[in-house]
Amino acid sequence: MKRPILIHPDPRLKKVCAPLGDLSDELRVLADDMLETMYDAPGIGLAAPQIGVLDRLIVMDCVKGENETPRPLVMFNPEIVASSDVMNVYEEGCLSIPEEYAEVKRPEAVDVRWIDRDGNEQTETFDGLWATCVQHEIDHLNGKLFIDYLGPMKRQMITRRMQKLKREQAKARA
Numbered sequence: 001m002k003r004p005i006l007i008h009p010d011p012r013l014k015k016v017c018a019p020l021g022d023l024s025d026e027l028r029v030l031a032d033d034m035l036e037t038m039y040d041a042p043g044i045g046l047a048a049p050q051i052g053v054l055d056r057l058i059v060m061d062c063v064k065g066e067n068e069t070p071r072p073l074v075m076f077n078p079e080i081v082a083s084s085d086v087m088n089v090y091e092e093g094c095l096s097i098p099e100e101y102a103e104v105k106r107p108e109a110v111d112v113r114w115i116d117r118d119g120n121e122q123t124e125t126f127d128g129l130w131a132t133c134v135q136h137e138i139d140h141l142n143g144k145l146f147i148d149y150l151g152p153m154k155r156q157m158i159t160r161r162m163q164k165l166k167r168e169q170a171k172a173r174a
């Protein structure tokens with residue numbers, strides 16, 4: 001089932017999410033809903049707080065080519081255990097900040113540990129777009145958005161545009 005995506009600014013996007021205990025069918029359904037919501041958007045990553053659930057859960061799939069096999073990843077309690085010294089700059093966007101893009105500098109590669117959909121612990125090194133995406137999504141679990149890496153002027157400008165967008169959406173629904 002598709003879930004509505006929260007748009008910045010929203011207090012739920014600024015919260016530090018709680019670690020998850022044992023996996024349940026309910027959590028697996030939540031992960032599947034998040035993947036469906038992400039693919040539909042379309043996006044390459046989604047974090048639980050973006051649909052208003054304050055759990056440490058992210059999903060992503062950075063496979064882009066139409067002829068390539070999708071690689072949906074579900075990560076419960078994802079954690080960055082090592083980061084490269086080499087940095088990389090990517091133009092980032094966010095499903096909670098639609099139509100806004102900005103360059104963000106992050107480590108070029110990261111080792112991530114997480115619990116997968118079957119409850120198994122996984123560790124993998126990500127680089128390139130995958131590394132940027134997983135860092136962006138884990139930031140969401142700590143209440144951090146990509147615009148928090150920008151200067152205050154730029155951040156305020158984007159936030160004001162989002163406030164306007166939300167007013168227009170509210171009006172359209174009324």
Ligand SMILES: [Zn+2]
Pocket residue numbers: 093094095096136137140
């Ligand atoms: Zn995002």
